[in-house]
Amino acid sequence: MIRVAIIDDQQLVRAGLRALLERAADITVVGEAADGEDALVLCRQVRPDVVLMDVRMPGVDGIEATRRIAAAADLGGVRVVVLTTFDTDAHLFDAIQAGAAGFLLKDTHPDELRRAVHVVASGDALLSPAVTRRVMAAAARAVTSPRDERLVAGLTEREREVLGHIGAGRSNDEIAAALFLSPATARTYASRLLAKLGARDRAQLVALAHRAGVPAPSEPG
Incomplete structure (x- = not known):
């Protein structure tokens, strides 16, 4: 069973993601949080396999929360998929530099969302098909x-x-x-x-x- 935590400041979005994910027999949502600070606490409490992380949240945003999770020695094995409505170069590369294992847009098809959880849980990295290789290359070449x-x-x-x-x-x-x-x-x-x-x-x-x-x-x- 793949254990997932959902981090998003909108309760309706969290409820929708939970419903979509739990249609898969091998995925269970083990917790939710509304900001990056609570995300760290939640991850230490429930030790999810995969975290779906919103970018824009009050207080500690999703990029910083991802960075803290990736850097925490006691959270090894917790993998973050960044979810956002914004497909800018900056968000993409910031997410990767922070340690995200995946990057998806919120308009991703439900089947692709569930596939992303499986891919990332297995140890692979995943980028949304909507995030083109051209954008990835441009963001990386900038540094x-x-x-x-x-x-x-x-x-x-x-x-x-x-x-x-x-x-x-x-x-x-x-x-x-x-x-x-x-x-x-x-x-x-x-x-x-x-x-x-x-x-x-x-x-x-x-x-x-x-x-x-x-x-x-x-x-x-």
Whole structure:
């Protein structure tokens, strides 16, 4: 069972998200909060697998709350999906830098919302289809880092290929199919990249791939 916490300052939105999520037999909502400060308290109380986090809230906003959750040693394994009605470059990249594992717009289809929870709970990163790769690349290139380029220079050719696919937002299963690997091998490469590049999570690998100019391979098939 995937345990989800919903953080949003609008009660109606929280109720709607709860109803949509709990239509899935393997998802349960274990708590709600109306601001970022309470989100930290809630996460420590109920230890959710996934947090759906609004961006604009009074007091501590969703980006700062995400940053605090990601940095908390006692909240390891709690993964945040940022939900917002605003699809600006700043929100997207701020969310990724803060440690978010996913980014969705609030007009996302209910099936996509539930799929996002499954994807993030499994350890993958997820960006809404509405958040285009062009926006992701533009946000990342704005902070081009020579350090990231040096780190990537030390990768093998296969590791660069995998990193390129991760930067394109593809899952381990999609990478495995594209590169004719087993899913387990694709996961091993992703884990190795996290260690070699000093990335906290998969979402940071996405940003790093773009900052270092690693090209996204063409779509499989």
